[in-house]
């Protein structure tokens with residue numbers, strides 16, 4: 001006989017999504033896939049939006065989509081703003097042209113259009129969609145209970161790595177059962193396609209994500225789950241619960257294949273960090 005146990009949280013269905021281009025595949029994407037297949041629970045699949053690159057790995061848990069084929073809105077967006085320096089990270093400051101990722105909407109739009117496509121694609125097939133940057137390495141078996149525990153539930157539309165500035169969007173858990181999830185996806189995409197990002201203080205995906213979720217919270221359309229810390233400014237990913245299982249190779253850490261010990265704000269005991 002089976003009893004319904006109200007204390008036991010229901011097991012959720014999860015899917016993980018990422019994207020990379022050819023160089024990214026060689027530099028970190030391949031390792032992201034390999035370590036995913038090695039350390040993630042067997043019932044969780046990885047969806048990859050691959051841009052002009054053949055992914056060599058074959059696995060029943062790995063699904064590869066051709067970026068150029070399935071993301072027509074991204075290609076239209078890039079074409080529309082290709083000639084606009086303001087959309088490509090170049091701004092004039094005191095008469096001098098400066099490059100800065102904070103305004104490189106075209107570069108970071110990859111992530112935006114991939115995640116919005118994945119949200120629509122998996123809307124009825126999974127409960128949580130986890131965006132995971134391809135410049136991450138999974139270094140230890142991830143317990144299924146952890147993935148369930150940190151997932152957004154009920155009125156929470158997403159679970160993200162908050163910090164004192166815009167969040168770290170290398171990991172974002174989206175609640176596919178939330179009634180406003182398609183509204184979120186629509187706004188995320190439209191901020192770019194409409195050109196509205198040009199009027200914003202910064203236009204990379206993390207900043208735009210932050211502005212949209214803050215507005216949704218203020219308008220009481222959705223709540224959110226916070227996986228980070230408001231006291232941290234940088235490296236919130238590896239200093240959160242996620243650091244026990246994953247590393248996030250930001251910037252030049254990609255070449256080293258590992259974050260620096262000095263990136264940790266507290267001592268981690270896992271083998272990876274020793």
Ligand SMILES: [Mn+2]
Pocket residue numbers: 133134135170248249250
């Ligand atoms: Mn990253």
